[in-house]
Amino acid sequence: MSAVLLCLLLAGPVLLAASRPYDDSNNGTVPLVLWHGMGDSCCNPLSMGAIKKMIEEEISGIYVLSLMIGKNVVQDTENGFFMDVNEQVSMVCSQLAQDPKLKGGYNAMGFSQGAQFLRAVAQRCPSPPMKTLISVGGQHQGVYGLPRCPGETSHICDFIRKALNSGAYSDMVQKHLVQAQYWHDPLNDDLYKKHSLFLADVNQERVVNETYKKNLQLLDKFVMVKFLQDSVVDPVDSEWFGFLKTGQAKETETLQESVLYKEDRLGLAAMDKAGKLVFLATEGDHLQFTREWFTANLLPYLR
Template structure:
C-alpha cells in the first residue's frame, strides 16, 4: 500500500522538480519533431531537465508543410503563429526559456520583441543570423530542390517585393553593398533590427530578457559572415572585413537594447571553436547552457 501511494505521488514530485518550460524553434528545412534532429534534441532536453516541458514549435499541419513553410512562409506570419501557440499554452503562462536553431534564433528574437506575454526569460540562439546573411554557400535542410531554388532566386532579386513576401531567407538577406535598399525593402530583419525607425516596444521588450545567449560556430559554413551570430557585420560598402557587434551602429545606438543587455551583464557570447553550423553536442549544451542558464 505504501509503495502504491508513493507511485501515485510520482507525477506530483516530477511537477515539483520541473523547471521553467523551454520553447524550441528549428532552422531552415527542418521540422519540429524529426527524431534525427530537433525531435531527438527535445527528448534529450526533457531527460536532462527532469521532465520539464519542452515545446518544439510546429508551423504547419504536417511534416511536408512544415518543411516548406520554413522556406516559403512569410517570416512575420510565422512569428505571429508562434506567438499564438505560446500565448495559448497554459503551461507557459508564467514564462519560458527559448532556444533557436539557425534562423529559429532570429525568429524567437522577434517573438521576444513583439510578444511579451507570456514573458521569455532566457533566449539562446545557436548559429542565428541576427545581422542577416550575404550568401548561401551550402543550403541546409532536407530538400535539395528547395535549397537550389532559394539560392537562384536570391541571386536574381532578393529585394523584389514578391521574393521578400514569399522566400524566407530573402527576409534576412542583408547586402552590405546596398544598405539603403536593404533597410527600405527588407520586410523582416530590417524591422526587428529597427533599421528604419526605432520601435521602442521592440527595444524595451528585448531589454527585459534575463539573459540573451548568442552561440557562434567557429567554422560555420552556412552563416556568412559567421559573426552575424554575434550581431557582427561587414564594414561599410564591402563584403570582406567584418566589424564586431560593439562597433556597429545597431549596438552603439542601442537600437534594440543590445548595449543595455551587455552593460547590465545579461548578454553572453559563446563560441564552439572549430565546429560547423549547428554541430553542438549534448555534453556541450548541458555544461554550457543547461547548467548555467536553465
Template structure:
C-alpha cells in the first residue's frame, strides 16, 4: 500500500512538473447562478486550481460587474441575451486570446458560453474545447433552492416559474425562466422561451449556430453523480424528459435535437467530439485529482510532444 501511495505521489509530482513546462491556451470561465467570478467557492476554487497547476495560464472569469453584490443579483435577474452580447465584446477585445482559447462554464454559465460560441464564435479567435460543468443544456424543470437571495424572493421566483414561466414579464425578470423547459408545455417553451429555445434551435434551425458549434475540437459535458440542483440531472448530458410527460427520460441520442441534427451534435458525436464525463460529487463540488485526470489534459497544449498527457494516463492507471 505504501509503495502504491509513493508511486501515485511520484506520478502526480511528475504530471504537475510537466504541466508547468508546457504552454497552454488561455481559459475563459463563466460562473453559475448565485455566484460571481471570484468568490472562494465553485468558480473561485476552479480558478485557483488552474492558476496553481498550469504555469503562466491566462484566465478570464466573466462577470457583469466589479461589484460582487450586483454581480450576484445579475446571476438571477439580468437577461442572458444581454450578458452574452457583453461577453462577445469582452472576448473580442482581449488580445491575449488571439491564438485561440478554451472555455469552461459552471451551471448556467455553461449555457451562456455555448451561446457565445454559437452567436459570435465566428468573430472570435478559435475556441478549442468547451467544457460544461453541470450545465443545464436542455434546461431545468425545478428550482430546488436559491443562494444569495432571501427565502421569500426564492419562493416567489419558484411560484412564477411553476405557474407562468413563459409570460413576458417572467421571461424578462427572472433569469432561470429563460432556460425553464416545461415538458408538459413543450410548444409554449419552443415559442416563448427567450433564450434556451433559441440557442437549441428548437423553432428554426440557425445554420450559423450549427456551423460555429461544429468548429469546436471537443464539447465536454460533465454530469455530477449526486446532482440535486439541475433538475433533471440528465440535462447536463443534453438528456431530458420525453415531451408531454415528466417521468420518462430520454438521452441526447433519442432527442429530436440529435435525430434531426438541429445543432450539429449528431455530426459531432460521430466525429468523436462529444465527451460525456461523470464527476463523483455534488453540484459544482470539485475534486482536484479528478480534475487533474479528466479535465486538465484537454486544457494543456499538446504541441510539446504530449508529455503531460502521457503522465496523466499513468496516474489514471495507478488509481484504478
C-alpha cells in the first residue's frame, strides 16, 4: 500500500518511537478492539499493525482485535471511503457478538473516524459490553471542511471535495460517501439534522433515543485525545466533542457550552459529573504521537 494512501484524509500515519516495554506479568487483561481511520486498514504494518504489535508487547497476554471491514485489506480500505457507516457499525456489532474472547467485555480504541464509529457501537450494541472507549483524534461532532487532504492530485480527494461541495446531504452522497455521513454544516443546520444518515442520529440531533443515552453511560471511561497542531480535522474542537456555533463558521463552542450537553441529550453531562469523561491533549499533527506518550497516557486505561 502506498504512503499516499496511508496519509489520505483522516487516516494519517502514526509515528511510534522506541521505548522500553512495560513489565506486566498479569495475563488477566481486558481484550481490546481497534478501528482504523479513513484511508488506512486493519493490518498495515506502518500504522494499525504497528499499534497492535506495540500494545501486545506492552501488555502481556492481551487479545487485540483490529477490525477489518470487508473480506480483505483492499476492501477494508475502500470501505473506509464508500461503505454506508450504519452498515459498517452493524457489521462490527455482529463480529463482536460472535467473538467468544469478547463475551466478558472489552475496551475499544478508535483512530480518527474509527472513534466515532466505535462510539456508535457503544450506543447501539451493548452486548458484549464496551468498558472504556478511547478516541484518538475522533470527530465526534463531525467535520466542516477538508483543510489538508494529502495528495492534492489524488482522484479520491478530488472526488470527495466535489461531492461534498455539490451536495453533502443529497441521498446519493450520504449513502455512498463515508465522510458525508459525518459532514456537519453549521450554515445549513436544518439540512444536516434532516438528512445526515449517521452523525445526526448518533448525536441525538433529531430525537432523543433513550437507549443510546443509557448504553453510552454504561462506559467506565470515555477518553478523548485532541491533537493541538491538527491540520486535518476542521474544526479540531470536534475531537473533544466541541464544534462551530450554529449559523456561522468562525466561532467554536466547547462540549460543555453546547445544547447537547446542557440538555444532556446523550448523557455526556452525567458522565462528566461522574468523572467518566477524560480530555487529553498532545502536541503534534493528526495522529502523530510517540510510543512514550502512548504508553504513559493511554495504556493505563487498557490495564
